[in-house]
Amino acid sequence: MAKFQSLDFYDIDSSLSDEDRLIRNTVREFVDNEFMPLVREYYRKGEFPDQLIPRIGELGLLGSNLNGYGCAGLGAIAYGLINQELERGDSGLRSFASVQGSLVMYPIHAFGSEEQKEAWLPRLAAGDAVGCFGLTEPDFGSNPGGMRTRAEKTSDGWLLNGAKMWITNGTLSDIAVVWARTEDGIRGFLVEKGTEGFETKAMHGKLSLRASATSELLFENCLIPESNMLPKTTGLGSALKCLTQARYGIAWGVLGAAMACYDEALNYAKGRVQFSGKPIASHQLVQEKLVYMLNEITKAQLLALQLGKLKDAGKANNAQVSLAKRNNVHIALETARLARQILGANGILDDYQAMRHLCNLETVITYEGTHDIHTLILGSEITGLPAFS
Numbered sequence: 440m441a442k443f444q445s446l447d448f449y450d451i452d453s454s455l456s457d458e459d460r461l462i463r464n465t466v467r468e469f470v471d472n473e474f475m476p477l478v479r480e481y482y483r484k485g486e487f488p489d490q491l492i493p494r495i496g497e498l499g500l501l502g503s504n505l506n507g508y509g510c511a512g513l514g515a516i517a518y519g520l521i522n523q524e525l526e527r528g529d530s531g532l533r534s535f536a537s538v539q540g541s542l543v544m545y546p547i548h549a550f551g552s553e554e555q556k557e558a559w560l561p562r563l564a565a566g567d568a569v570g571c572f573g574l575t576e577p578d579f580g581s582n583p584g585g586m587r588t589r590a591e592k593t594s595d596g597w598l599l600n601g602a603k604m605w606i607t608n609g610t611l612s613d614i615a616v617v618w619a620r621t622e623d624g625i626r627g628f629l630v631e632k633g634t635e636g637f638e639t640k641a642m643h644g645k646l647s648l649r650a651s652a653t654s655e656l657l658f659e660n661c662l663i664p665e666s667n668m669l670p671k672t673t674g675l676g677s678a679l680k681c682l683t684q685a686r687y688g689i690a691w692g693v694l695g696a697a698m699a700c701y702d703e704a705l706n707y708a709k710g711r712v713q714f715s716g717k718p719i720a721s722h723q724l725v726q727e728k729l730v731y732m733l734n735e736i737t738k739a740q741l742l743a744l745q746l747g748k749l750k751d752a753g754k755a756n757n758a759q760v761s762l763a764k765r766n767n768v769h770i771a772l773e774t775a776r777l778a779r780q781i782l783g784a785n786g787i788l789d790d791y792q793a794m795r796h797l798c799n800l801e802t803v804i805t806y807e808g809t810h811d812i813h814t815l816i817l818g819s820e821i822t823g824l825p826a827f828s
């Protein structure tokens with residue numbers, strides 16, 4: 440596959456720090472040299488290339504925006520650029536890092552005890568351990584507040600019963616951050632691999648996000664020691680705070696997928712000749728598609744950059760993150776679809792990237808809050824009138 444060239448119509452590069460550029464280029468090289476040679480094979484097999492996990496840890500890409508405990512302590516823009524470069528490779532690669540960093544390490548960092556942080560964060564940062572995040576249930580996706588998974592207090596700790604579904608990294612994980620209903624509301628628990636009554640099952644038949652492990656988590660009378668409850672979790676809001684972190688990363692990540700599709704379509708259109716002996720890029724309808732992509736990607740880049748600045752200043756709110764996730768995933772999906780069309784029949788082959796990104800982005804527009812749920816979050820924000828039920 441062709442090496443990546445970067446779309447940067449408004450010279451965003453010049454507003455990045457030297458460190459941000461260095462980090463981005465390092466991740467880009469890793470993706471080009473170590474991930475891209477594997478992606479087609481693993482996408483076909485429907486597996487995540489887990490042999491890369493220690494390398495991803497070594498590069499400092501796991502929980503890179505957290506401080507201490509072996510984490511890199513990077514700013515929001517560097518963190519965003521890492522996500523962009525990973526997802527330029529594949530949404531499954533970015534998902535692996537998003538879940539580990541934003542949905543496993545972040546809750547341990549924000550809501551865990553000192554012992555939990557010391558036990559897990561350095562190992563998760565190094566890629567020596569893998570984690571997953573269990574919120575969604577078979578009957579509660581967009582509405583996780585209805586969850587049925589329960590944790591009952593006993594003299595020995597907590598007895599956990601229930602099931603989670605669609606869980607990224609589930610079968611690969613040493614530790615699961617699991618959200619369950621207790622007498623005092625929803626709380627987070629650390630469920631360790633090998634706990635009696637805890638089972639993970641791979642989900643099969645996905646036509647999207649194939650280079651990613653997606654699993655069910657089953658809990659039958661699992662005894663969780665008190666020391667594995669995340670003590671600072673205080674309800675569904677704690678789980679939703681984790682989602683805000685991951686949604687921020689997705690708003691940047693999908694730019695990578697969109698830029699890869701744009702590059703591929705532009706190069707193809709300049710080389711493919713039909714009718715008059717001229718390349719298809721000379722036709723107005725093809726140019727209109729390319730300009731749409733350029734236009735929307737550029738706006739989305741500026742949106743992500745400004746959101747990153749707000750986040751670094753401690754001023755980004757949940758609704759702003761929702762807007763960026765909603766917009767950027769939508770335009771990435773549109774870009775992938777147009778790129779696939781420009782490639783004609785070749786666009787359905789996995790020799791090219793567009794169809795793989797297009798299929799992946801159908802997951803990305805669904806997880807971490809569907810496009811319509813983010814519409815409702817924003818509707819509620821501007822009217823003060825929630826329209827969820």
Ligand code: TGC
Pocket residue numbers: 533534535537538572574575580581582583584607674675676677679680681682683685757806807808809812816827
């Ligand atoms: P609601 O009453 O609105 O909120 C409960 C409490 O939480 C607060 N809150 C938030 N806090 C932080 N960040 C956010 N984004 C927050 N949104 C709400 C809220 O203020 C309230 O606090 P308090 O103090 O008043 O109690 O809750 P609700 O039950 O009405 O639900 C609201 C809704 C629908 C927006 C929410 O449930 C939602 O976002 N649903 C979408 C579910 C979702 O995104 N699931 C993602 C699962 S994880 C995943 O997909 C991983 S894929 C990752 C990968 O592979 O990359």
Ligand code: FAD
Pocket residue numbers: 538572573574575577579580581582604605606607608648653802805806807808809810811812815826827828
């Ligand atoms: P539903 O909630 O059943 O929604 C179906 C449709 O109804 C959607 O179009 C939705 O927008 C619409 N809808 C729902 N409610 C309303 C409403 N009030 N008004 C208007 N429209 C509405 N979850 C985790 O916890 N951890 C993970 O690691 C994880 N990884 C995932 C990986 C993959 C590959 C996928 C596909 C999903 C993953 N998820 C994960 C689950 C994901 O977060 C949910 O799929 C998502 O939240 C949507 O839930 P649902 O699929 O049950 O759809």
